Amino acid sequence: MTNVETVIDVKGLTKVYGDKTVVDHFDLKVPRGAVYGFLGPNGSGKTTTIRMVCGLLVPNDGAGTCLGFDVIKESAEIKKRVGYMTQKFSLWEDLTIRENLEFVARMYQMDNRNERVDETLKDLGLFARANQLAGSLSGGWKQRLALAACMMHEPELLLLDEPTAGVDPKARREFWDTIHDVADRGVTILVSTHYMDEAIQCDYIAYIAYGKKLIDAPSHELVDRVGLHTWRVEGKGLSALSKKLTGAKGVENVARFGTALHISGMDADALRQAISPYLNDETLSWQEKKPGLEEVFIHLMTGSEDNFK
Amino acid sequence: MSVLSYARVKAVLLKEFVQMRRDRMTFAMMIGVPIMQLILFGFAINSDPRHLPTALIDRDQSAMSRSIIKAAENSTFMNITEHPKTDExxxxxxxxxxxxxxxxIPENFARDLVRGxxxxxxxxxxxTDPSASSGAVNSMREIxxxxxxxxLQGALSDLADKPPAVDVVLHKRYNPAGITQYNIIPGLLGIIIAMTMTMITAVAITREKERGTMENLLAMPIKPMEMMIGKVAPYVIIGYIQTLIVLLASEFIFDIPMSGNFSTLFMAVTLYIIVNLMxxxxxxxxxxxxxxxxxMTFFMLLPQILLSGFLFPFLGMPRWAQMIGQCLPATHFMRLMRGIMLKGAGSADLFASFWPLLxxxxxxxxxxxxxxxxTLD
Known part of the structure; x- marks a missing residue:
């Protein structure tokens, strides 16, 4: 075990492809034992950032350490201590489950290989199917196998790149239970996702869009820090109402959540002013609420999009 | 039956053109291969080779011996390139x-000739390559x-009249019966290995890239050298199996003599397999x-077949083609195999072909x- 308190400590990470800056001066500090959520839309640079942290991509600019090792010069040391689960299933589909795990075990030079593989298979509940080809597993099982494979060498840091994409809700829930178990054992986890309900389960959330970090805070402080105000309205004719309010002064965004509309703005008074003509409508029921992550991110996104253009 | 839709045909056609333009490598191959074939078949290959290098030992140094040498060169079959001192x-x-x-030409040639x-x-x-040597062999007496x-004019004209005044002795070495298989089969092993070994490793890593497993491999603590050895080593065994098949066939089906020793052959095959895997x-x-x-494998294979001396005599090619040929591993392997199997050459004799492979x-x-x-950069 290395003993650094800040497991990931990078500054100004930048990755440029051609004339496109995919990650733009990215700073990140991840304390030991934290579950750090990496949130952002598709193509926002989450994967690129993770790859730079574990030495799979060389940043064009910036520097930093991962587990105390230089991310540019000492990627070999980092690779030994990090478990990286790729977004796309990247184990060998034409190897059996056992063969895949044995290969990984050999790669990390584990001494008690057979026991570790057996143990992992039993924990996974795949012991009976160990000789089945990995390619024949369903999406949920593949994801569990991939997670088990990248944890076999007992890494200090887990980098999970959208681990729950395309996985059913039950499997997702079980997956997050596993993540919390692992974190309780002192393993640091950086997990990227675009599900808000998953982000809430993280200790910290960094929101990234268009290659830039928009906000980075402990998850319970995040909403307060942005200072957004939200009203929730239910009732009839919401589509029409939504059209009327969109773009009104003081209203920054209007979003539909199930049977309700959430109307948000930064300025509480201006927001109240904007909705006041409809507040006494009997067919509608209004309620001021604490904004959720989703509203906050839509708000952040709208702002950053303007910056980007 | 519905009528064919022009719009749909056009849609597919346009899509193909766009994709062809994006896939530069394929496009380059479609244009590059015919150009390469034109050059190789048109200029480099010569199935009736002339000006083949010849070693001369003229122990007579007379006007008559010089006449014979001149005639040999004028025939264009031979070029005197070496003047060795001894037979050895x-x-x-x-x-x-x-x-x-x-x-x-032996000592006292002119004297003995005059004496009749x-x-x-x-x-x-x-x-070893009958097509390279047959021209000169067949016309030597006439030359x-x-x-x-x-x-042989004037006083000596009667010598010319009752031919032949000179006893031309022809020694066809290594393949006296001129059997083409003697030349082709040992060389064929070089082509088989070049084709399969190069292809199998070329695909072995690109497959990881295509399937996305490369990212996983790169995230693990493996050094490039470890990767290369691990990727290449299994196929060395496949190469040995191929060699065994060709050797068994040449022994039991084609009756090709094995004049050299197996340890030299083993060395040559091992080296050549590794070169192709790399x-x-x-x-x-x-x-x-x-x-x-x-x-890429195919692009590499074409000159290996045509310029290595496998099908066409190497020394009969123009200089530039020989120079390209010298850079190809197959060229040196052809010489090694033919040297070992047909000429019984040992590793010391074949050093000249071993070091280029190295x-x-x-x-x-x-x-x-x-x-x-x-990295994934």
Whole structure:
């Protein structure tokens, strides 16, 4: 075990492809034992950032350490201590489950290989199917196998790149239970996702869009820090109402959540002013609420999009 | 039956053009291969080779011996390139494949000729490739009598009249019966290995890239050298199996003599297999897809077949083609195999063909290591 308190400590990470800056001066500090959520839309640079942290991509600019090792010069040391689960299933589909795990075990030079593989298979509940080809597993099982494979060498840091994409809700829930178990054992986890309900389960959330970090805070402080105000309205004719309010002064965004509309703005008074003509409508029921992550991110996104253009 | 839709045909056609334009490698191959074939078949290959290198031992140094030498060169079959001092030196030259012929004129040739004693002129031909040597062998008697025609005028004219005044002795070495298989089968092993070994490793890594498993491999603590050895080693065994098949076939089906020793053969095969595997590894570090890797393999194979001396006599090619040929591993392997199997050459005789393979191996290995990326950049 290395003993650094800040497991990931990078500054100004930048990755440029051609004339496109995919990650733009990215700073990140991840304390030991934290579950750090990496949130952002598709193509926002989450994967690129993770790859730079574990030495799979060389940043064009910036520097930093991962587990105390230089991310540019000492990627070999980092690779030994990090478990990286790729977004796309990247184990060998034409190897059996056992063969895949044995290969990984050999790669990390584990001494008690057979026991570790057996143990992992039993924990996974795949012991009976160990000789089945990995390619024949369903999406949920593949994801569990991939997670088990990248944890076999007992890494200090887990980098999970959208681990729950395309996985059913039950499997997702079980997956997050596993993540919390692992974190309780002192393993640091950086997990990227675009599900808000998953982000809430993280200790910290960094929101990234268009290659830039928009906000980075402990998850319970995040909403307060942005200072957004939200009203929730239910009732009839919401589509029409939504059209009327969109773009009104003081209203920054209007979003539909199930049977309700959430109307948000930064300025509480201006927001109240904007909705006041409809507040006494009997067919509608209004309620001021604490904004959720989703509203906050839509708000952040709208702002950053303007910056980007 | 519905009528064919012009719009749909056009849609597919346009899509193909767009995709063809994006896939530069395939496009380059479609244009590059015919150009290469035109050049190779049009200029490099020569199935009736002339000006083949010849070692000369002229122990007579007379006007008559010079006439014969001149006639031999004028025939365009031979070019005197070496003047070995001893018979042994001459033998070495032909065994190493540096010359195709040895022309030997004995002492007192002119004196014996004048006395009507029918002296001998010896032509030793390397007959491993019958098509290279047959021209000179078949016309040597005529060449000699043509050459001596002027010398045998006047007082000596009666010698010319009752031919032949000279006893032309022909030695066809290594393949006296001129059996084509003797030349082709040992060389074929070189082509088989070049084709399969290069292809299999070229695909082995691009497959990881295409399936996305490369990212996983790169995230693990494996060094490029470990990767290369691990990727290449299994196929060395496949190469040995191929060699065994060809050797068994040449022994039991084609009756090709095995004059050399197996340890030299084993050395040559091992080296050559590794060279080809490294070329494959290099291709796979350059290519993005399996398709590209296969195209590169094919592009490499064409000159290996045509310029290596496999099908067409190497020394009969123009200089520039020989120079390209010297850079190809197959060329040196052809010489090694024919040298070992047909000429019974040992590793010392074949040093000239061993070291180029070593150089190619080191150079390709360095390039492969430099090109092999440890990141996804």
């Amino acid at each position: 030196d001459a033998e070495n030259l032909i065994r190493e494949g540096k010359v195709n012929f040895i022309l030997m 004693e029918r002296p001998q002129v010896l032509l030793v031909a390397d007959a 000699v009598s043509l050459g001596l025609r002027r010398d 070329i494959g590894f290099f291709f796979s570090s350059v290519a993005e897809t399996q398709m590209q890797a296969l195209q 150089v190619i191996m080191v150079v390709v290995g360095i390039f492969a290591m430099l090109r092999y990326k440890q």
